[in-house]
Amino acid sequence: MHVIEIDDPADPRLADYTRLRDVNLRRHLEAEHGLFMAEGEKVIRRAAAAGYAPRSLLLTRRRAEVLADLDVDAPLYLVEEETAERLVGFDLHRGALAAFHRGPLPSLDEVLAGARGIVVLEDLVDHTNVGAIFRSAAGLGVDAVVLAPRCADPLYRRSVKVSMGAVFTLPYTRLDDWYGGLDELREAGFHLMALTPGEDSRPLREAMSAVDPDTGVGLLLGTEGDGLSARWLERADTRVHIPMSGRDVDSLNVTAAAAIACYELTHRGGAGVRVHRGGT
Ligand SMILES: C[S@@+](CC[C@H](N)C(=O)[O-])C[C@H]1O[C@@H](n2cnc3c(N)ncnc32)[C@H](O)[C@@H]1O
Structure with missing residues (x-):
């Protein structure tokens, strides 16, 4: 993983994580960009283990180590808690987020x-x-x-x-x-x-x-x-x-x-x- 520290919640590299509680916005954004979000360390690991490819991961600096061993080819954005909260719309102090690519549905x-x-x-x-x-x-x-x-x-x-x-x-x-x-x-x-x-x-x-x-x-x-x-x-x-x-x-x-x-x-x-x- 390639670790990138970001301080500005408006940084376009963080666009996948915008206003996660806004269901209408997210439905539109996720469908248009073919992505889905996984929240929490266990769920992120399970998505990766199931073969879904991450686009990026987002962690607070305090939690920087929780996914350090995850062997995926994607940027890991590290932000302050306050930046995360302004970006996603809720307190992320214990959480980890990742944006994954959707695959095609099977027949x-x-x-x-x-x-x-x-x-x-x-x-x-x-x-x-x-x-x-x-x-x-x-x-x-x-x-x-x-x-x-x-x-x-x-x-x-x-x-x-x-x-x-x-x-x-x-x-x-x-x-x-x-x-x-x-x-x-x-x-x-x-x-x-x-x-x-x-x-x-x-x-x-x-x-x-x-x-x-x-x-x-x-x-x-x-x-x-x-x-x-x-x-x-x-x-x-x-x-x-x-x-x-x-x-x-x-x-x-x-x-x-x-x-x-x-x-x-x-x-x-x-x-x-x-x-x-x-x-x-
Ligand atoms: C909240 S219920 C919908 C109630 C609705 N008034 C109806 O008559 O189906 C949502 C779904 O749960 C299932 N369900 C709920 N209670 C059930 C029961 N006692 N027997 C069978 N299916 C039930 C049914 O598939 C139903 O469509």
């Missing part, structure tokens, strides 16, 4: 090859939820994640952080076609289960045990407010619910529903979780 065929259990996210809007679902899916042994075209970005800083780096190791891609996307998954051999707290659905565990153990299963999860669209509910093979107590709560947070459903999926037929190499 749907590549992501589904050999997969038995997948999670399919429709139009989730909250990056924290997306990150948490990746973490649960990876931790519980799901093989891949497929996103609807409008689902929030797993490589957004908040998703990356909450996933603890699972977005780097769990294969995922995005459907090009929201309308016909589920048919592509079905043609690839997946039995599609729409997770919905609504009536007219079967209890999840009962529905899971009715699926042939050799058949791949896709768990469809809907947006935080309205849930799955009518189109996806209609195109699923089964509608399933996680039974609720009826005590003034009519649905779970989507991350809680995802974790329960991932567990049921990877333990169907009494199976234990499949252990993958590496881990997050």
Whole structure:
């Protein structure tokens, strides 16, 4: 790493790190420049270990040593805490940041090859939820994640952080076609289960045990407010619910529903979780 000390938060070399809390600005900037941000020493190491190439790293002078052993070909910008705060918009006194290049997403065929259990996210809007679902899916042994075209970005800083780096190791891609996307998954051999707290659905565990153990299963999860669209509910093979107590709560947070459903999926037929190499 090539260490460069910078004092001016307006230095153009620091442009990747501008106003990290400004979601609209960042969405635009990151998409346009093909980058994503990783925050914290562990997550930065995991992104690098997963093969993502860093554009640069940013550390405060007091924390200059934390990534000294990282063998990457990128500049390391060292700044005072005050400069970092003015630049990124929050106190970075314990943190480390890095800007990485995004890679192209794999094709749907590549992501589904050999997969038995997948999670399919429709139009989730909250990056924290997306990150948490990746973490649960990876931790519980799901093989891949497929996103609807409008689902929030797993490589957004908040998703990356909450996933603890699972977005780097769990294969995922995005459907090009929201309308016909589920048919592509079905043609690839997946039995599609729409997770919905609504009536007219079967209890999840009962529905899971009715699926042939050799058949791949896709768990469809809907947006935080309205849930799955009518189109996806209609195109699923089964509608399933996680039974609720009826005590003034009519649905779970989507991350809680995802974790329960991932567990049921990877333990169907009494199976234990499949252990993958590496881990997050
Ligand atoms: C907050 S819920 C949306 C609630 C919405 N009113 C609905 O009827 O779907 C977000 C997502 O979490 C999942 N979910 C939440 N509670 C569930 C339950 N009890 N059974 C199955 N899925 C559930 C569904 O996939 C849902 O689309």
